[in-house]
Amino acid sequence: MDNTGTESSTATGAETDKATVGLTKAAHVPAPTPAPTPAEAPDIQSHDTFVIKKTLSLTASEYVVSVARPDGSEGEPVAYAREKLLSLRGQVTVYTDASRKSVLAAFKGRDHEVGYMYDVRDASGQSFGSFYEDAGASFLRRTWQVRQPGTMELTGRERSRVVAFIRFIWDFVPYLEYVPFIWPYRFTYTESGKPLMTVAKKLGLRTRYVLEILAPDIDRRLAIAHTLALDVLEVD
Numbered sequence: 001m002d003n004t005g006t007e008s009s010t011a012t013g014a015e016t017d018k019a020t021v022g023l024t025k026a027a028h029v030p031a032p033t034p035a036p037t038p039a040e041a042p043d044i045q046s047h048d049t050f051v052i053k054k055t056l057s058l059t060a061s062e063y064v065v066s067v068a069r070p071d072g073s074e075g076e077p078v079a080y081a082r083e084k085l086l087s088l089r090g091q092v093t094v095y096t097d098a099s100r101k102s103v104l105a106a107f108k109g110r111d112h113e114v115g116y117m118y119d120v121r122d123a124s125g126q127s128f129g130s131f132y133e134d135a136g137a138s139f140l141r142r143t144w145q146v147r148q149p150g151t152m153e154l155t156g157r158e159r160s161r162v163v164a165f166i167r168f169i170w171d172f173v174p175y176l177e178y179v180p181f182i183w184p185y186r187f188t189y190t191e192s193g194k195p196l197m198t199v200a201k202k203l204g205l206r207t208r209y210v211l212e213i214l215a216p217d218i219d220r221r222l223a224i225a226h227t228l229a230l231d232v233l234e235v236d
Helices: 002-028 161-170 220-232
Strands: 049-056 060-068 074-084 091-095 103-112 115-121 127-133 143-148 152-158 185-191 194-201 208-213
Touching: 049 074, 049 220, 060 220, 074 220, 091 220, 103 220, 115 220, 127 220, 143 185, 143 220, 152 194, 194 220, 208 220
Parallel strands: none
Antiparallel strands: 049 060, 049 208, 060 074, 074 091, 091 103, 103 115, 115 127, 127 143, 143 152, 152 185, 185 194, 194 208
């Protein structure tokens, strides 16, 4: 009886020790790391005018998008983009901060019946707009179609026929294709003849654009992405 009691007591003790070890291991198992949540995007929808400034380095083109102050100068930065000089053209990601950790929007080109279509997507990959160059209308005066599904379809065209013609000739003069076209030009975007947005390249050796939005329903992310594309996709 003593032996039986002893064996029973020993077995019970062993089971208790195993349970204790199990609890100890469980207590030291690290909790799963929660999935990162996207950073809050800046409140750009409440602003109507932006300044896009481009700087060049040996390896990339850097873009900073700022809210324009009443005097036209650069205010608070709200978006950043970077294009490597040797990277595939037609694919750009726009970020909410200089660290490039949070995506505001991105566009990428694809073959389409109209030529080359650029889809604009948010941080989750959801498309919220697109744009493409109207090849037929762009022969002497560059023209773009900007689509915001369920909201509007904009036609953007160079305002000055003279400047558009000079730019057209500029592209065909040997070696001038490598020289930046510093003369200012302006695109006006309309729907049913009504101006809803403008993009103006300013005069100067440094590339600088002013984006002005005249309709509250235009998605500012789409407008900013398209303005960047005007520079990224142009040979000048």
